[in-house]
Amino acid sequence: MSDSTVASRLRDALNDSERKRPLLAVGAVNALAAHVAAEAGFDALWVSGLEVSAASGLPDANVLGPRDLSDVVASLGRVTDLPVIVDIDNAGGSERTAERFAHDLLRAGAAAVCVEDSSYPKCNSFSAHRAQALADPDLLCEQVRRVRKVVGDDLVVLARTEALITGEDLAVAVARAEAYADAGADAVLIHSKDVTGEQARAIGRAWNHQVPLVSVPTAFPDLSAAELGEAGFRLCIYANHLSRAALSGMRTAARQFRHGGSFCSTASGSLAEVGDLMRVGEPGALSCL
Ligand code: SPV
Ligand code: MG
Numbered sequence: 186m187s188d189s190t191v192a193s194r195l196r197d198a199l200n201d202s203e204r205k206r207p208l209l210a211v212g213a214v215n216a217l218a219a220h221v222a223a224e225a226g227f228d229a230l231w232v233s234g235l236e237v238s239a240a241s242g243l244p245d246a247n248v249l250g251p252r253d254l255s256d257v258v259a260s261l262g263r264v265t266d267l268p269v270i271v272d273i274d275n276a277g278g279s280e281r282t283a284e285r286f287a288h289d290l291l292r293a294g295a296a297a298v299c300v301e302d303s304s305y306p307k308c309n310s311f312s313a314h315r316a317q318a319l320a321d322p323d324l325l326c327e328q329v330r331r332v333r334k335v336v337g338d339d340l341v342v343l344a345r346t347e348a349l350i351t352g353e354d355l356a357v358a359v360a361r362a363e364a365y366a367d368a369g370a371d372a373v374l375i376h377s378k379d380v381t382g383e384q385a386r387a388i389g390r391a392w393n394h395q396v397p398l399v400s401v402p403t404a405f406p407d408l409s410a411a412e413l414g415e416a417g418f419r420l421c422i423y424a425n426h427l428s429r430a431a432l433s434g435m436r437t438a439a440r441q442f443r444h445g446g447s448f449c450s451t452a453s454g455s456l457a458e459v460g461d462l463m464r465v466g467e468p469g470a471l472s473c474l
Pocket of ligand 1: 212232233234235236245272309310311401403424425
């Protein structure tokens with residue numbers, strides 16, 4: 186079922202110029218991660234193409250379909266009513282596939298989708314194996330218009346440009362983002378892989394459009410959420426950090442078991458209680474924006 190209330194709350198929060206800090210979203214690949222994110226006080230959840238692909242044993246390369254993502258959205262909605270923002274990559278590379286992603290994800294309970302201008306098939310922005318190419322900006326403009334036609338205001342639409350990732354300059358990236366905002370996007374994301382964070386600050390200075398700016402600081406974790414807020418970002422998405430924490434935590438526990446021969450002698454103190462795990466699936470959603 187769609188939840189237009191969550192989408193409108195998210196849109197209002199994004200546009201609230203009185204807010205003292207940016208909204209904070211974190212990648213949640215399953216209900217367990219969503220539960221942890223809600224407990225920690227995040228404002229929203231991100232369904233990450235990279236995290237869901239990795240959790241499914243797939244490359245982050247346009248292999249996931251709407252059903253894979255819808256299943257994740259439904260599981261997050263069982264444990265929290267935080268708004269869920271879904272990374273739909275280039276939405277399958279066409280207007281018709283974008284319509285389907287938006288329609289299905291709205292029905293699954295998403296509050297927002299984020300669609301980007303990578304050419305089909307995409308690769309992850311930080312992929313060491315292959316350079317990402319850009320699609321024609323007119324395609325993303327048309328995808329935004331078509332998505333809007335299908336879902337109205339019931340989904341927040343984030344439009345993301347990969348221009349800086351592919352080596353274009355800031356003027357090109359800003360021009361693309363402006364075109365996407367003018368096509369009807371609710372917010373724009375100019376992705377950056379500059380590890381110093383200076384490019385992120387420059388994006389904030391260069392953006393004069395009223396549509397809010399979003400940051401995904403995967404490459405520049407030293408820039409705090411407060412600093413990103415000061416630089417002009419209204420939403421910061423920590424896209425894959427809980428999966429990375431889980432991966433290293435699982436590795437540590439598994440290795441300690443290999444050396445000590447039991448989990449209790451090795452990882453004690455760092456393991457959650459069994460009852461803690463059971464409570465995740467019990468009724469009573471954690472909330473809320
Ligand atoms: C994702 O989480 O899939 C993203 C964000 O697109 S990043 O991988 O940091 O580019
Ligand atoms: Mg992605």
